[in-house]
Amino acid sequence: NAGVTQTPKFQVLKTGQSMTLQCAQDMNHEYMSWYRQDPGMGLRLIHYSVGAGITDQGEVPNGYNVSRSTTEDFPLRLLSAAPSQTSVYFCASSSDVYDGYEQYFGPGTRLTVT
Amino acid sequence: GENVEQHPSTLSVQEGDSAVIKCTYSDSASNYFPWYKQELGKRPQLIIDIRSNVGEKKDQRIAVTLNKTAKHFSLHITETQPEDSAVYFCAAKTGANSKLTFGKGITLSVRP
Numbered sequence: 523n524a525g526v527t528q529t530p531k532f533q534v535l536k537t538g539q540s541m542t543l544q545c546a547q548d549m550n551h552e553y554m555s556w557y558r559q560d561p562g563m564g565l566r567l568i569h570y571s572v573g574a575g576i577t578d579q580g581e582v583p584n585g586y587n588v589s590r591s592t593t594e595d596f597p598l599r600l601l602s603a604a605p606s607q608t609s610v611y612f613c614a615s616s617s618d619v620y621d622g623y624e625q626y627f628g629p630g631t632r633l634t635v636t
Numbered sequence: 637g638e639n640v641e642q643h644p645s646t647l648s649v650q651e652g653d654s655a656v657i658k659c660t661y662s663d664s665a666s667n668y669f670p671w672y673k674q675e676l677g678k679r680p681q682l683i684i685d686i687r688s689n690v691g692e693k694k695d696q697r698i699a700v701t702l703n704k705t706a707k708h709f710s711l712h713i714t715e716t717q718p719e720d721s722a723v724y725f726c727a728a729k730t731g732a733n734s735k736l737t738f739g740k741g742i743t744l745s746v747r748p
Contacts, residue, residue, distance in 0.1 A: 553734060555735075555736075557738075562740060563740060564725060564738045564739055564740035564741050565738040565741075566738075570734065570735060572734050581737075612679060624682040625670075625682070625736065627680050627681070628679065629679055
């Protein structure tokens with residue numbers, strides 16, 4: 523199993539550009555989520571999904587869109603990049619939706635917006 | 637919503653000593669409390685977790701204790717080693733909610 527994969531590893535955008543961060547998992551996990559990690563701020567939840575076709579907002583959803591058309595993929599879209607979105611982005615998946623089980627994190631995407 | 641706080645924000649210990657990292661949470665309905673370790677430049681990885689029906693759990697040199705009355709849980713690392721140096725995140729999950737809320741993280745440094 524590859525686990526959770528993310529592409530790209532690094533990305534530089536100019537303000538106003540759009541892009542999609544890709545996330546895929548091969549563990550047949552129902553629960554997937556996106557976090558951003560900023561120095562001193564911990565891991566903050568952007569969006570999450572409890573299954574294909576179902577998504578919901580987390581703590582910091584503004585400026586980001588998600589969709590979940592398949593169990594495996596959960597892309598994160600930045601519609602119009604802003605310098606405040608410079609961060610490290612982690613995708614994670616978990617086998618259980620409500621009972622609480624290990625979240626497996628991807629390797630992260632380091633995004634810089636200039 | 638749930639609020640998770642970690643104290644202190646940094647901790648430095650001598651190799652071989654014990655380290656204790658404490659977290660508090662706000663929602664009494666939270667029922668799952670994991671701890672994640674993140675080494676520099678790496679992804680967070682689960683090291684231990686505890687559920688609300690258990691007071692303590694051990695796994696070799698690490699243990700987690702939960703005090704539901706006081707709404708806090710702690711990570712205990714004994715016989716610390718340099719490879720324990722990392723950022724440690726605690727988190728809490730509320731029963732009917734599928735989301736994990738993370739604390740801001742604690743940087744543990746183990747001095748050789």
